[in-house]
Amino acid sequence: MASVLRFADSEYFLSGNFELDLESNQPILVDPLWKGTVLENHLHKYPLPVLDSKKSFCLVTSGSTGVPKMVWKEWSEIESEISFWTKDNLVQSLFQGTKKAGVFVSVPFCHLYGLLWGYLIPKRLGIPIHIEKPSKETYLWITSAPQLQKAVDAHSPLPKNAIVSGMKFPVPLARTLRDKGGISVLEIYGSTETGAIGYRDPLRQNRFQILNDVETKFFQEEGIEESELQIRSPYLSNQFFLLEENGWVKFRIPPNEFYATNDLGNGSELGWYLLGRKDRIIKHKGKRVSLDRIESEILGLSLPGEFVCVCISGESGDTIGVFGSTNLTPEEVLIRMRKDLPESHIPKLVLTNHSMPRLPNGKIDYPTITKLCSQEYDSESVFLDQKPIE
Template sequence: MASLLRFADTDYFLSDKFFEDLESDQPILVDPLWKGTALEKQLLFSNLPQNGNPKSFGLVTSGSTGSPKLVWKQWIEIQNELDVWLSEPEIQSFFQGIKKIEVQVPLCHLYGFLWGYLIPKALDIPIHVGPNPTKIPNKLWITSAPHLQLPATNGLELPERAIVSGMKFPVPLARELRERGKISILEIYGSTETGGMGYRDPLRQNRFLFLKDIQFTFQTLGEENELLVKSPFVSKRYDTFEANTWVTHTLQPNSYYATGDLGENSELGFYLMGRKDRIIKHKGKRVSLDRIESEILGLPLDGIFVCVPVLHESGDTIGLFTNSTTPVDQIYHTLRNELPSSHIPRVIIRQNSIPKLPNGKIDYQIITKLCLDEFSRLKSMEDKGKEFFEINSETTVSAILKSILGYVPKSDQHLIYDCGMDSILFTELFLKLEKKIGAKIPEEDKQTSFFVSLSGIEGYLNEKIYLQ
């Protein structure tokens, strides 16, 4: 059997050309968006791997590096997964009464292939593929959280039901959809390598329920636990493109596959914290950058937001890159109102375009470097400012706040909610205020509402000086 490279668009599947290829050869399915990119050249001018198993096909993916990864699937694995999903009572009820399925995700990826093509085919439900839904009642969308965000934010018509995958569902978006009502959502948890592992209702559940055929365990990584799974539809082989050649990786029989996902399990289900390479320690807390991106997705902000780690000698922190048209100070204000302090970035860079890899995915490496460079520049300016900043009785409160925050807040801005001051910054503030007035500020005074704003601090100091 020969390996056939197929740029698999919608027509390729709807014409059943895939099944013709599967009977005689081993089709390797590639996203049509890769055409004309450097990734296409890597595939075209390499000796494509072959799989000795009949009725096998490959799905080409790529990670944050943009290097191709070829995940092999046997048809028996796909059939096993289809049988499991179709036997789930909740899945059966979700499709009841559906007259048409709107597919808004590519069929050449496993999620779209299974839920947008094979399951509707098995249930004999017609589909419409494309970003613009048809106007027909009793509809189900096979979609993603970003595709739901736009109509939800703009008050447009939503489907009765939607199936999503690809990221943890944004909490603010779930809240908005709950308030609007009249929509049911099913979120699928899985990957190309593992196939589907579980599901949840993101409007009501924080945890995923594993499928009955999934066996799982955990391995401890520092403070977190990584999920390991074993099931009839986990891929047993994948090939990575390294140094202009394909390198084969195989999963030993009856062994567990390391998902790279961190979380914890209970009788209520699996709580997904995030990818292990996307979790940092910020302000003393373990924070998932994927979770922050998901939360921002559900906020009333235009544009794309990319969250990256900024690893610096002064401590790990968060960088945010965006092509939003919203001014940076307004972005900060929205984030401080909606997110916990541990999720607030210390650096926000706004540019007209998002750096992309040849495959069209976000280039996290370039964005990380840009954010690190900006953070280092700001830190250098801050350190120089502190070095030459001497405080005496003539020093203004606004100057003290600028030395801490890097800017002068408005007179009535709340220092915690509007300016993002944490306990460390507040300690610095009190030390500098005490240096200005030449006296200790009593602990009971620190608990008053005077210290929540610039005007409040000025009022307190005026009273303190008057009483002296």
């Protein structure tokens, strides 16, 4: 069986070509947004990795740098997770409520969350799948926090229930959805490598409930108050490929070892409190804060546009920079943040622009935004949080 590159749009899955590939090839699934970009060149520069197990495939991902990574998914990992969720009473009730009308999916099938929740789980349960935005209220959406916020802002029809993943869901947005008709949200926690780790109702639970089949331990580095979550799981991918100077290099996690998620927080019998990714946590105004969490909180403010947070390093230490693609002025953004966010989450710098810098794959270009914010920070003699605001 040969590895084949597939720019996997929704038609690729809905036509049944994914299942055909699994039987005769080893598909390497790539977001169609990569086609025609410099990222596609990476994929053609060296021979594709060969997978030596039946019905295995790769999901191609990229971090903030845009460097490709191929996560090798064994079908046993996928099947284990499908079986778990389709037997779960809560998930069964959510999908059974939409058995005739079908489920609306606004996330790509070529990513693990979309593949499982938007395609494989509905298919296993016999639920029709719709990718066109509904013109009237529907029962269940497979979506994300930004997509739900856009629907709220546009006064579009909303679902009765939503399953989301991808960022820590903003509690203010969960309240808004409840107030607009009792809309409930189930948030899935995990990554392409890990599969699902836990879940929560963001309106009622501050902590994620870890799945029964997932073993956890918490590693605490000296001098850091939070712990890193490490797991062993039947849903975990034990192999992946990184693009290095001379081609694709395979890495393997020994089956009995715990996998470091790179997520910091604290765990207890009540569940896992996620602070954020290790490389996105800084010390600001004497307190360790997560830039991911601040982005989530800003989303919950319902400001027009899109906002990201970056770390700005200076002589006095690290601080927060906020970049927004919005028609608001930096002062207007800051006024709203000061009103609703804790003091430790208020940035030193807010920079606004008509557009958001992005990588060729469509993801936010954090390195460029960091550079822009750092240049602006260095050029300012008086910073925003020192200016009196009427």
